[in-house]
Amino acid sequence: MAKSGGPIIEVNGLYKRYGKVKALRGMDLIVPRGTVFGFLGPNGAGKTTAMKILMGLVSPTRGEAFLFGRDAFHAGPAVRSRIGYLPQDPEFHPDRTVREILKFAGRLYSGGWNPLVLRKRVDALIEQVGLAGKGRRRVRALSGGERQRLGIAQALIGEPELLILDEPSAGLDPRGRREVIDLIDDVRQHTTVFYSTHILDDVQRVSDAVAVVGGGRMLAQGSIGEILGTPVGTYTAMLRGKPDGLRERMVVEPWVASIDTAKRGELEEWTVRLADATAAGRLLPLLANQKGCDVVEFHLSDRSLEDAYLEIVGGLHGE
Amino acid sequence: MIPAVEISGLRKRYRRVEALRGIDLVVPSGSVFGFLGPNGAGKSTTMKILMGLIRHGEGTAHVLGRDVRHGTAVRAQIGYLPQNPSFYDRMPVHRVLQFVARRFMNGSRQAINDRVEDTLALVGLSGKEGRRVGDLSGGELRRLGIAQAYVGHPELLILDEPSVGLDPAGRREVIDLLDALRQQTTVFYSTHILDDVQRIADYIAVLDRGQIISQGSIDEFLSTGEASYRVGLGGNGESVINSLAAEPWVATTAPLGDGSWMVTATDRSTLEKQLAPHLLAQGAVVTEIRPEQRSLEEIYLEITERSEPDEETVDGD
Amino acid sequence: MVTEVAPLQSITGSGPWRGLIGLTGAEARRWLPWRSLVLVGVGLGVLALNFVIWRIAGADTEVNFRLGSLMYPFFTLWAIALTLATATAAQGAVAGEVDEGTAAWLMGMPIGRPAFIVSKVLGAIPGVLVAVFGAGLVAYPVLGYASTFQIENFTANHVFEVASRPIGSDGFVDLPSLSDYLGVLVRMSLFLLVLVGLMVLLGAIFRSTAIVLGLGVVLAVGLFMVGMVDIAGVVDVTPAGLISGLLDSVQAEPAPLAGPVLISVLWILGLTGLAVVRFQRREL
Numbered sequence: 001m002a003k004s005g006g007p008i009i010e011v012n013g014l015y016k017r018y019g020k021v022k023a024l025r026g027m028d029l030i031v032p033r034g035t036v037f038g039f040l041g042p043n044g045a046g047k048t049t050a051m052k053i054l055m056g057l058v059s060p061t062r063g064e065a066f067l068f069g070r071d072a073f074h075a076g077p078a079v080r081s082r083i084g085y086l087p088q089d090p091e092f093h094p095d096r097t098v099r100e101i102l103k104f105a106g107r108l109y110s111g112g113w114n115p116l117v118l119r120k121r122v123d124a125l126i127e128q129v130g131l132a133g134k135g136r137r138r139v140r141a142l143s144g145g146e147r148q149r150l151g152i153a154q155a156l157i158g159e160p161e162l163l164i165l166d167e168p169s170a171g172l173d174p175r176g177r178r179e180v181i182d183l184i185d186d187v188r189q190h191t192t193v194f195y196s197t198h199i200l201d202d203v204q205r206v207s208d209a210v211a212v213v214g215g216g217r218m219l220a221q222g223s224i225g226e227i228l229g230t231p232v233g234t235y236t237a238m239l240r241g242k243p244d245g246l247r248e249r250m251v252v253e254p255w256v257a258s259i260d261t262a263k264r265g266e267l268e269e270w271t272v273r274l275a276d277a278t279a280a281g282r283l284l285p286l287l288a289n290q291k292g293c294d295v296v297e298f299h300l301s302d303r304s305l306e307d308a309y310l311e312i313v314g315g316l317h318g319e
Numbered sequence: 320m321i322p323a324v325e326i327s328g329l330r331k332r333y334r335r336v337e338a339l340r341g342i343d344l345v346v347p348s349g350s351v352f353g354f355l356g357p358n359g360a361g362k363s364t365t366m367k368i369l370m371g372l373i374r375h376g377e378g379t380a381h382v383l384g385r386d387v388r389h390g391t392a393v394r395a396q397i398g399y400l401p402q403n404p405s406f407y408d409r410m411p412v413h414r415v416l417q418f419v420a421r422r423f424m425n426g427s428r429q430a431i432n433d434r435v436e437d438t439l440a441l442v443g444l445s446g447k448e449g450r451r452v453g454d455l456s457g458g459e460l461r462r463l464g465i466a467q468a469y470v471g472h473p474e475l476l477i478l479d480e481p482s483v484g485l486d487p488a489g490r491r492e493v494i495d496l497l498d499a500l501r502q503q504t505t506v507f508y509s510t511h512i513l514d515d516v517q518r519i520a521d522y523i524a525v526l527d528r529g530q531i532i533s534q535g536s537i538d539e540f541l542s543t544g545e546a547s548y549r550v551g552l553g554g555n556g557e558s559v560i561n562s563l564a565a566e567p568w569v570a571t572t573a574p575l576g577d578g579s580w581m582v583t584a585t586d587r588s589t590l591e592k593q594l595a596p597h598l599l600a601q602g603a604v605v606t607e608i609r610p611e612q613r614s615l616e617e618i619y620l621e622i623t624e625r626s627e628p629d630e631e632t633v634d635g636d
Numbered sequence: 637m638v639t640e641v642a643p644l645q646s647i648t649g650s651g652p653w654r655g656l657i658g659l660t661g662a663e664a665r666r667w668l669p670w671r672s673l674v675l676v677g678v679g680l681g682v683l684a685l686n687f688v689i690w691r692i693a694g695a696d697t698e699v700n701f702r703l704g705s706l707m708y709p710f711f712t713l714w715a716i717a718l719t720l721a722t723a724t725a726a727q728g729a730v731a732g733e734v735d736e737g738t739a740a741w742l743m744g745m746p747i748g749r750p751a752f753i754v755s756k757v758l759g760a761i762p763g764v765l766v767a768v769f770g771a772g773l774v775a776y777p778v779l780g781y782a783s784t785f786q787i788e789n790f791t792a793n794h795v796f797e798v799a800s801r802p803i804g805s806d807g808f809v810d811l812p813s814l815s816d817y818l819g820v821l822v823r824m825s826l827f828l829l830v831l832v833g834l835m836v837l838l839g840a841i842f843r844s845t846a847i848v849l850g851l852g853v854v855l856a857v858g859l860f861m862v863g864m865v866d867i868a869g870v871v872d873v874t875p876a877g878l879i880s881g882l883l884d885s886v887q888a889e890p891a892p893l894a895g896p897v898l899i900s901v902l903w904i905l906g907l908t909g910l911a912v913v914r915f916q917r918r919e920l
Binding site: 040041042043044143144145170171172173174175176177178198199200201240262263264265266267280281284285287288294295296297298299300306309310313 | 356357358359456457458483484485486487488489490491498501511512513514518520521536537538551553591592595596599604605606607608609610616619620623
């Protein structure tokens with residue numbers, strides 16, 4: 001076994017072109033061992049290509065990629081058997097049952113030849129991914145969420161050290177998505193999870209670190225905290241009622257840089273950027289003294305991962 | 320004002336499956352209305368009934384005061400984006416929009432072209448008008464879908480999962496677009512991205528297994544349960560908090576450390592009125608007043624049961 | 637937002653026929669030009685194939701092949717080819733659109749369902765006419781000149797001599813008059829439109845495109861065979877009369893035109909009407 005100290009995935013200057021299209025233009029990536037790592041970026045940014053290269057399904061035009069410290073393209077079955085992979089749109093034979101699919105996958109891994117061991121492992125996995133009682137269901141009778149969990153179970157059957165999931169929650173409803181997130185949370189103790197998704201609120205819930213790619217390059221990488229940064233002098237207030245003339249009274253203040261308002265149900269959301277952060281104490285009194293409205297909420301503006309992401313991806317366009 | 324959509328006691332049965340089991344729904348005119356629910360709950364079915372694409376059983380459905388069985392007259396007021404929209408693959412984008420626009424409006428070629436151009440600009444497809452539908456990416460196809468729904472400037476937009484399959488930037492564009500349209504039209508749309516709904520919807524309804532299990536304004540949804548507020552004070556806030564505890568509209572106060580306290584209300588609306596003025600009157604430096612809100616997603620997950628879908632999914636496809 | 641040129645007016649009229657003109661135009665553009673040109677190509681291909689067969693057969697049998705024997709196989713082959721090609725093309729009209737979901741898109745607009753169905757038949761008319769007359773008008777002089785060749789006498793001089801004769805002069809044995817020939821093409825076009833009506837009706841009834849195509853082809857070929865063997869009684873009341881009349885005319889035998897045309901128009905109206913009724917209740 002390779003040494004366990006280094007990163008589990010390391011990619012340097014990876015290039016890939018399909019004909020005229022440059023899918024990857026020198027991508028770098030480091031996934032530390034033991035993390036739940038979100039791999040983010042617009043459609044067409046090269047996420048799926050990078051994952052396929054790691055899985056040895058396509059070969060790169062240039063650059064290097066290491067899994068467990070070994071060259072990913074020349075990695076033999078010994079390395080592959082330590083990885084579980086869920087492709088973007090997993091296809092299972094519609095007439096096979098859940099149990100049949102898992103057994104078939106399980107035979108490919110060490111110990112899988114032993115029917116007793118295999119059976120135990122399949123039973124445990126069916127339980128773990130929440131498909132208990134559905135072992136005999138055919139794939140065609142599974143819901144989208146169940147299919148996706150079967151895909152994850154199939155990726156987990158070899159008890160992998162690394163799980164690579166390409167959009168595991170695409171097309172799922174909120175409950176299905178939550179189930180996938182909970183499942184990822186479940187396996188994090190034993191397994192590094194490297195997954196791509198577009199649902200950034202989910203990423204914020206479960207991931208330790210993220211990488212944002214765009215145009216085939218790495219744009220930003222770090223812990224969620226690092227990506228979010230620290231909030232500065234922008235405040236959000238929720239007002240109930242009609243704040244007539246408030247904007248006029250505020251814009252003349254020298255310490256107010258900009259004001260944005262938006263309707264949020266019955267409330268109005270005011271986002272105020274301060275030119276002078278030390279003037280923060282003067283903002284609430286100004287709002288609270290306004291006739292005809294109440295301040296229901298007041299705090300530094302939250303920055304969601306989605307906001308940070310959109311800033312990073314910024315000028316790039318997904319298409 | 321006549322509601323944009325008014326449904327009462329609506330039922331729909333496909334051969335063996337009862338897709339809708341008597342739903343009541345009112346979409347107020349001028350609102351952005353989020354229609355939520357698990358896959359297979361019957362959202363697409365409801366929308367298709369409104370569009371006259373399928374017939375319903377018992378119950379009634381009215382759009383802008385007209386029975387949906389009145390066909391073309393009803394649909395002349397609605398722009399619709401189906402769940403998996405398909406347009407003529409070989410038609411260029413601008414021709415699709417011209418075609419749709421002419422179904423809704425009469426006018427000179429120039430006027431129609433202007434409308435099409437404006438609509439393309441609105442959804443960010445300018446410069447791609449000559450592309451064939453079949454050559455568009457998934458995101459572009461969604462935008463074309465929204466464009467063709469809006470090109471006739473309908474009074475009601477019915478959008479079935481307008482942001483499915485989009486990346487975050489694409490989703491944000493859709494959200495901003497719906498937000499911008501709220502002055503012009505009523506938006507009735509379904510989605511699974513509840514954080515987006517929380518951002519822009521005025522009202523929501525949750526459908527589960529053919530029944531509306533909850534419906535109301537977004538504020539009503541989010542303010543269910545105990546009303547607690549996180550209050551952050553600069554300097555020595557202890558005395559201010561103590562004075563707060565004496566007020567009748569405050570139930571409890573508890574320190575959270577680092578200059579923050581949790582304040583729960585006996586009466587939410589009074590507290591919302593009084594809290595900020597009270598704190599300021601005490602000379603406090605307030606850094607934060609934040610309702611401890613559960614997210615829409617958490618509330619949603621609580622009220623929808625863990626579903627065991629039928630063998631056949633009746634919704635969508 | 638709109639820079640006002642002349643303001644757009646909302647269409648206020650409603651009813652089952654709303655959208656008919658626009659849809660018919662869109663449907664016509666799905667036939668023209670490419671689909672029709674392909675069908676013209678099919679006709680010209682059959683024409684070429686016909687000569688290959690004629691050349692081989694003629695060399696073998698020493699029969700002096702002349703027009704009757706040339707026209708008949710061409711029209712038989714051509715009609716069968718067009719029957720199959722049109723059935724396949726028209727299968728997409730309703731069944732295909734429902735299957736792909738474009739029908740749901742269209743019916744979500746203020747468009748009457750009857751207008752959708754009728755536009756499928758109306759929109760096919762220009763395309764079918766181009767397909768039939770495009771190849772048919774090429775075939776007339778080609779077959780005409782070819783008929784005057786003596787096959788045992790196939791030299792350059794002979795070709796020049798034949799080419800210099802005006803169409804219809806003495807050497808053109810048994811060539812139907814141009815007006816008779818146009819009657820043939822009218823029959824052919826009408827038969828294909830009956831098929832379009834048939835495919836539209838099947839599409840309005842069945843969900844599966846495979847069933848629509850399979851059943852449509854079987855019925856179309858069946859109708860063709862009935863016309864070809866000229867089953868008395870049946871040809872009088874069905875569009876099969878078009879086929880039997882068509883095959884008679886190309887052999888310069890007199891055949892009635894008005895009767896079968898009238899019957900077929902009634903059939904098209906009937907098939908379309910039934911399709912309208914069926915489609916009204918269809919769930920999309």
